[in-house]
Amino acid sequence: MKTYIAKRLLGAIPTLIFISMIVFVVIQLPPGDIVTSPLDRMQSQGVELSSEAIQNLRAQYNLDQPLPLQYLSWITNFVTGDMGYSYLFNRPVNELVGERIGYTLLITLSALLFTWAVAIPAGVYSAVRQYSLGDYALTTVMLVGLATPSFLLALIVMYFGYEWFGISIGGLFSPEYRDAPWSLARAGDFLSHLWIPMVVVGLGGTASTMRILRANLLDELNKPYVITARAKGVKPLKLLVKYPLRIAINPFISTIGFLLPTLISGEAIVSIVLNLPTTGPALVQALINQDMYLAGSFLMLLTILTIVGMLISDLLLAWADPRIRYE
């Protein structure tokens, strides 16, 4: 097990390096560089800068150096925990990230839990009562859920939240708690706002997860060992949970791998619609305004989040399934 973990951890490093290069290239793609748009802004305000001052400014950000060197200085700073300065918000990127990444993580993880909390019972029910009315109903709901873009779902939730309950949905805090220090009341207010993005983001992955579990479980249910156990008089529920479900849930763990990118994508767009203080809205703002340090850091962190998640799912799988460990 230890060698397996070590192998996986080491294997993730080249992936991360490769990805950091992709991210760097992507944020370099827009015309101009990070000093262009602040310069434009200054000049539109009537500030005249000498070409020498511009040169100095560019040198300050290593922009006069060739691209590979720029990449190296960017990634060393990133790894050592200095993510640069955001022009858009006029603050260090570290502060912005610190404020926002926690909420992203929280929403993504709670959405993951929600996905499982819905998908596992639904998948088991669908498999055990195959072709029943409930199975068809669940399959239909999931089919529609699979086809609904998460931002549309967020919009619909907003609409019905207003029409039925007369509440305005959006944000993670009520106005009176937005800038208040953490307290029990604020935490309660936060939780009452959290469930909406959790459900909206979570539903995106539910359909596919449920389908996989249903298919896995159906494969297992007709195997001889299940029939033997049933013939021996094992209680149906115990039988289900103790034997076929345990096996059917194994490949299920590996679905975290593809679920996480989906959830993180969903979180980004849902946060924009619902106006949540997470990484998604800031990323879009940064991209539109070519705030390179901010965009690059967010992209990088979201990707790292995904890769770490996949790593954990691989390790979990190895823990649950000895065949993988000894391969």
Place this chain on the structure above:
Amino acid sequence: MSEVSAQLQARTLSPRQLVWLRFKRHRLAMASGYFLLFIYTVAAFCEFVSPYGTAWRNVQAINAPPMRVRFVDAQGQFHLRPFVYGYDMQVDDETWVREYTENSQKRYPIYFVARGESYQLWNLFAAERHLFTTGEQGYIHLFGTDQLGRDLFSRVLYGARVSLSIGILGVLLTLFLGVLLGGLAGYVGGLLDRAVQRAIEVLQSLPALPLWMALSAALPVSWSSLGVYFGITIILSLLGWPALARQVRGKFLSLREEDFVVSARMLGASKMRVIFKHMLPSFNSHLIATATLAVPGMILGETALSFLGIGLRPPVVSWGVLMQQAQNYQAIVLTPWLLIPGLFVVLTVMAFNLLGDGVRDAVDPYSTGGQS
């Protein structure tokens, strides 16, 4: 007896006919196929089907709700020719919101295949007949209007042309990239194989939307609408090919040592010829199924990007661009009909998913569905 004759008959069917027979048994997939055929035809002829162009404005109806097509008028009289009632507009004293009510005095009969606004079909043929129109004296807004008074029904149809074609175009590009890279990796093996596998792994672990966002934000603002359209298509396929390539690679690995491939190679056929002429045809039905299931991702991607304002940009009309108007809270509550384009997205994506499932089951009767 009848069973035997059925078996005898089945024996004379070609594999293609068998696939078709199996596919026809999937009612939902068939229905989805017909629906898609219908909506693609409408999108192709959207200039004719829609009563107005995308820029046509009705200043009397700003943010007006959808109209109801009627046969019976306010007096209870039945008319064979359907009609709509025009709007009456009041401004609410307190909220300053425009409110529309139907005015039964303004009755606009609907004429079919009649003269209306002139247009260029496919930018080629000048025409002025529309499938339905109320003519000069009235107006018809089946899905209501937006904040500039533009007809949402017409714009949804024009948007369908862009959104639906991006789906197909993107998948064709994905298919090309996936088959080429997956095929080479599986066929040549060695270093190339490892490089492609690594690339697949990396690209599949990236959260698609943030990366799409970054790439499409990098498209120069100065590009023409057509340039942005192709740019977005390419961006969508850049992250789409790995899944396909992985599948193709697996197939190629197993096919590489088959007799017919070996003999083709022995006869001196080039790599490309072996890949495209000999190996691909043996599993192109699987490719069709995979491609069908990949279309929704493309459509959803375009919609999401345009919705965020970093994909296609007005004056191009796509479903995502249309949804952009429904982004803020007020718009949804006051003008919920602006969400109608979203309904079309859901229906189309659902139809593609069902069709893809049906095709996959038809070409591969042993697949259980669910896992790809």
